[in-house]
Amino acid sequence: MSYTIALNFEDGVTRFIGCKAGETVLDAAYRQKVNLPMDCSDGVCGTCKGHCEQGEFDMGDEYIEDALSDEEAAEGMVLTCQMVPSADCVIQVPVASTLCKTEVGKVEGTVAAVERLSEDSIELVVDMDDSAELSFLPGQYVHIDVPGAGAHRSYSFSSLPGEKRATFLIRNIPGGVMSGYLSERAAVGDRLTLTGPLGSFYIREVTRPVLMLAGGTGLAPFLSMLAQLAQKREDGKGGDQPVHLIYGVNKDDHLVKVDALEALKERLPTFTYATVVVDEASDHPRKGYVTHHMDAEVMHDGDVDVYLCGPPPMVDAVLKYFDAEGIVPQSFHYEKFTPNQVGEAA
Known part of the structure; x- marks a missing residue:
């Protein structure tokens, strides 16, 4: 049994890690070379504190109140050194990803289709080399390198995470770098590099309208x-x-x-x-x-x-x-x- 943990850093970078049954988030992160903040790892210092936005977990009772108060726990705050997930989770980490020695992910794909939907919008369809590497939270975006332009532009996914085929709605801007590529030069089979996922705009657990x-x-x-x-x-x-x-x-x-x-x-x-x-x-x-x-x-x-x-x-x-x-x-x-x-x- 393994759970997927989305770590959202304050600089907008999201890193996904796998957490084994009975494993703490901190241990899982270190195992996958993500150095989350930590001093004691015993639930004493509070350095590894974050906020769990969704998911289920067990915090046990081996931490002290100075590290995590009852009020903080009630608001969803967690200590990653004590947190043992029992479902997929999304955790806000209050530091930049660079301080945790983690990098923004890069994935490769191939242009599968470019469709002009209207005068002002184009749909880009990309077949990913490895869909398992394309993890994101619905609502997040990636940077897409524009072939031959030495630049990238940023677009939100319109498709689901983990799908072999990723889709994007792109505004058709006269003279735009990506618009020009898609309208004039793009061809099925072109190679693309996507960097991400990024952003704090994503669907949270739905508990109300x-x-x-x-x-x-x-x-x-x-x-x-x-x-x-x-x-x-x-x-x-x-x-x-x-x-x-x-x-x-x-x-x-x-x-x-x-x-x-x-x-x-x-x-x-x-x-x-x-x-x-x-x-x-x-x-x-x-x-x-x-x-x-x-x-x-x-x-x-x-x-x-x-x-x-x-x-x-x-x-x-x-x-x-x-x-x-x-x-x-x-x-x-x-x-x-x-x-x-x-x-x-x-």
């Missing part, structure tokens, strides 16, 4: 998140909380992957979605911005986890809307992207 807000190609991480939620439901591991997505675009023909959303509705009965178009000349039934369609029903009186991914103006507008309306969700996770951004998801 969820509201997802997507702008343009910001839909990508939500496709990955929803696919995981559907898979968990099919495996009998939850899926009873309502999940609502509001997906906004500028023009009618910018709406893409609606067929994928319909398929996800079939697999996840608690999932609903609404599409919104900004263009005033559109005949779409819902026009305007996503903030115009966030009614009380989807806000659940604030008892909701909100995930937001889109261009900076959209993210800023939602933040201002929440502030103006006095809305304070139980949790709020967001990621903004800009054209040609090299350090954030796009």
Whole structure:
């Protein structure tokens, strides 16, 4: 028996390790050459303290309160030198990955397809050399090297972790480095290098209603998140909380992957979605911005986890809307992207 532990470092790097039954996270990390912070390894100093965001584990009773108080334990804080997982876990490590002598992972793949979905979006499909090495949390992104350009661009996965074929939604930007490659030079069989995973934008354990807000190609991480939620439901591991997505675009023909959303509705009965178009000349039934369609029903009186991914103006507008309306969700996770951004998801 082995469990997968995602270690999320404060510099945005995520490293996945395997933890054997009965093994502490600290020992598992050291065995795989990830030097987590540690002084005593006896539950005394508190140096190895982190926060477990999801998963099940046993902390035992051999640590002292000075290292981890009852209040901290109740909030999900853990000592990795004492923590013995009994399920897959996600742990926030409050130091940079470089201090733990761990590197961002690199994986190789081959271009399998490039499809123009609309005037402003392209889907890139990559066949990975080793899907087992492509671990990430749904919502995270990678840097993709642009062949012949000496540069990389960053994109969120729209596919599930561990799949042989990885997919990405990419905004088509005139003159863009990646857009130019995909539109003009890309060919099936081209070799690509992906570096990651990166980012703190990923789906947490669903214990209450969820509201997802997507702008343009910001839909990508939500496709990955929803696919995981559907898979968990099919495996009998939850899926009873309502999940609502509001997906906004500028023009009618910018709406893409609606067929994928319909398929996800079939697999996840608690999932609903609404599409919104900004263009005033559109005949779409819902026009305007996503903030115009966030009614009380989807806000659940604030008892909701909100995930937001889109261009900076959209993210800023939602933040201002929440502030103006006095809305304070139980949790709020967001990621903004800009054209040609090299350090954030796009």
